[in-house]
Amino acid sequence: MTKNDWFPNDDWFPGENSSPKRPFPSFPFRINKGLLVAGGAALLLLVLFPALAEFYTDYLWYDTEGYGTIFWTRLFARVPLFGAGFLIYAVLLWLNLSAARRNLRALYPEQEGLLGAKAAGFAIAAAALFLGVTNGAAMTGEWTMVLRYFHGTPFGEVDPIFGRDIGFYVFGLPFWRFLHGKALNVVFLCLVTAGGAYAAFLLPRNRDLASLSVPPRMRNHLALLASAGAFLWSAGYLLDRYNLLFSPTGVVFGAGYTDVHAELLALNVLAVLAALLGVSLLVSLLRKTWKFSLGVAGLVVVSSILLGGVYPAIVQKYFVEPNEFDREKQFIEYNIEATLRAYGLKDITLRTVTPDDSITWENVEQNRDTINNIRLWDHSPLLRSYKQLQEIRTYYNFSSVDIDRYAFGGQYRQVMLSPRELDLNGLQNPTWINTRLEFTHGYGIVMNPVNEVAGSGMPRLWVRDLPPKTEVPLTIRRPEIYYGEKPTSYIFVGTTVKEFDYPMGESNARTTYEGKGGVPMGSLFRRILYAIKFADFKILFSDVFTESSRVKYHRNIRERLSRVAPFLFFDHDPYMVVFDGRLVWMQDAYTAADGYPYSQPVSLGRGQTINYIRNSVKATVDAYDGTMRFYIADPDDPVLKAWSGVFPGLFRPLSDMPAGLKGHLRYPQDLFNIQSEIFRVYHMTNANTFYNKEDVWDRSSSGDGKTTLEAYYVNMRLSGEEKSEFALITPFMPVNRDNMIAWMAGRSDGDNYGELLVYQFPKQKLIYGPSQVEALTNQNSEISAQLSLWSQRGSAVIRGNMTVVPVGDGILYVQPLYLRAENSELPELRRVITSTGGKVAWGETLEESLLRLLGSSDGQAGSSFRPVEETPMRPARPEGEPAGLAALAREASDAWDAARKALREDDWEKYGKEMKRLELVLKEMQDISAQN
Incomplete structure (x- = not known):
């Protein structure tokens, strides 16, 4: 092979008669190798240290919250997956490319200078390492599926077609699909890389593809890879049989008559033919002839068209559709039964x-x-009332209204309530001190009965104002809300800056955090870590931190729970409960799957569907210190049993939930x-x-x-x-x-x-x-x-x-x-x-x-x-006083002033009466104007 085969008219081709190498330019100064090494190490540290800071602060958060074992379990689940993926891809691709290189060196000895160079070996190793690292990293994302497979438990129910336990489809089938897909991917990469290397040497020598002759060494190598692909192809057909139970094309979801009597037959036959193709390719290596393999390959293609497409269409058109109900009745019953169970x-x-x-x-x-207890207040109007009457300051916000029930005075009352959370977007001066150190938490709740009205159509507030005032026997000793639906940013507590607690007229009440929530960060080392994590170097240079300082982050309750249990689905509506003087968030959580045979799927949005769900977990989050607890609500759920095996100790029995909280459990929306x-x-x-x-x-x-x-x-x-x-x-x-x-x-x-x-x-x-x-x-x-x-x-x-x-x-x-x-x-x-x-x-x-x-x-x-x-009566006008517009205007002004005074004094009954009086006066004025 000459340079003209590769680079025609290229004088710089590094083959025979190449031009003399140009001398490498020399530096006018001597390079200090130690300095070079130190600079490289510093550059590496600059790249790695942020990642290490993120890793370590992540661990600190889990450990402080009491879930350090969750952190290590998740990490150690990823490491073996990365290692397995890296070794499989890197080793097989290196062996494959090395075999191709060895064959090329034997076939083209004149290219020994190119193929035998160290650079060629380095290139092969680099390609194998790159593909090993990328594919190994991709495999780590499947850690939940792999762990669930190894801890899966039987459902105690079997599918009606293959007689396999439902656990196989929920836990096993995704795992085997995963392995099958990765194996096919490896074989495909080996075929592409080996075929590409061979083509690079064959095509320049054979301009006429019709006369292309593939040397036996190349042919044998590619045939071996193709044989492995054929066996995997056969395994894929066998796995595809189980996918028929999730067919969306029939009268109902799941395998129908055509699937069971035509598609299943086709997949079984094609699996045998694909395996036969793999055997024929191996036999061809010994017999030195490829005619039989080509014949089997053609048979597979024709069979896939006839059996996989034409035959099922004929069965459906001429055998099923004329008698559809009779043919599909049994499968409709399978679908109904499975869906109700799932x-x-x-x-x-x-x-x-x-x-x-x-x-x-x-x-x-x-x-x-x-x-x-009939509800007269809808969420939207009540939320508007809360905002107008009880937000009090622009930096407070009511996000939603929750519904619950409490026993007051021996009577069961349904209530509506909303936590008053902090909204930093409402701060007029959002400085670093204000957003990170001073304004750190929301405060208290607003609560009203669902059926009572006080004052001109306003809700009667049983709990209101700052600090909380209550009309019912409900004690709130810890009204501060550090964790909720609203918070998304990090804050610092236990600093020399007193936190804003709540407004008090012209001044403000101040407080210092007394709980154990958050990660201790009094040391300089941790301040450096968090300065890097948050890209906030004020943390490093500020003098407000003490030995008792703590940093709170991941304060959104759903985010917190998801970091500990990412495999759970969370209800859209967490609700707050007043328990033992504290504010506690209740969050319903679900286990779900999409692998229940014959069960009708439902969409959760964002392209996600499920066809099995259980409300297996009740989670709680303390609004003051962020303490999280996960309680088992459905101990018989096989999916939850699997996760309990993966994370022992994460879930507590429901009997451990305090009775005061258990009384607020509700059927999830x-x-x-x-x-x-x-x-x-x-x-x-x-x-x-x-x-x-x-x-x-x-x-x-x-x-x-x-x-x-x-x-x-x-x-x-x-x-x-x-x-x-x-x-x-x-x-x-x-x-x-x-x-x-x-x-x-x-x-x-x-x-x-x-x-x-x-x-x-x-x-x-x-x-x-x-x-x-x-x-x-x-x-x-x-x-x-x-x-x-x-x-x-x-x-x-x-x-x-x-x-x-x-x-x-x-x-x-x-x-x-x-x-x-x-x-x-x-x-x-x-x-x-x-x-x-x-x-x-x-x-x-x-x-x-x-x-x-x-x-x-x-x-x-x-x-x-x-x-x-009550409908108030207007006071009688003094005898002889004219009922003109001027007098009515004065009366309207008096009513308005009285209503405002009542509002300031929290006298809701008087406020309502005065507003009703104002309405009557204005109506009378309108009537007089109409008469004139």
């Missing part, structure tokens, strides 16, 4: 009830515990939404009914403005039960219809926790759905006229969510109405609409609305937790 719906309790046409006042009196979405279809357990979709339910109202009705928590007495309980419920309507056909409840209290109940109504009886009741409301002349009048006056009318509440053997519908002035963000609860049996009424309170709807047996309302709002 989503925890197999043991759901179904009750058929025939509700009364309407409820009576006697029902109201008998179910006072339910009536007294995300799980309930998934289950209700599945059950609206899979309540049809009869295959024929399911196939025809005869009885599909819906959680959405029909019509142009179709919206999904959100599930809601209620404190109620379920039909057939003796006492009220906290439950999450949602109604169902027939698809494309508005009447209600059923409702589902997830129970949250005591021994009944986690149970699902579904109450079905007779199909021949009309039970109004929420949208039908809303239509009846719109047809009510009194209501529609008043709504129009409010709108004409510039007020925004906000319709709250309609709540469907079973009361006795009847159904009560409740919808709050809010008014918001044109230039105000503060909504006021003005009316409560109630309906039952096709009748609609409204009133200023729920009690008044019920009285107008039902009347009372004795003409009086029953005892209840009455809203404190």
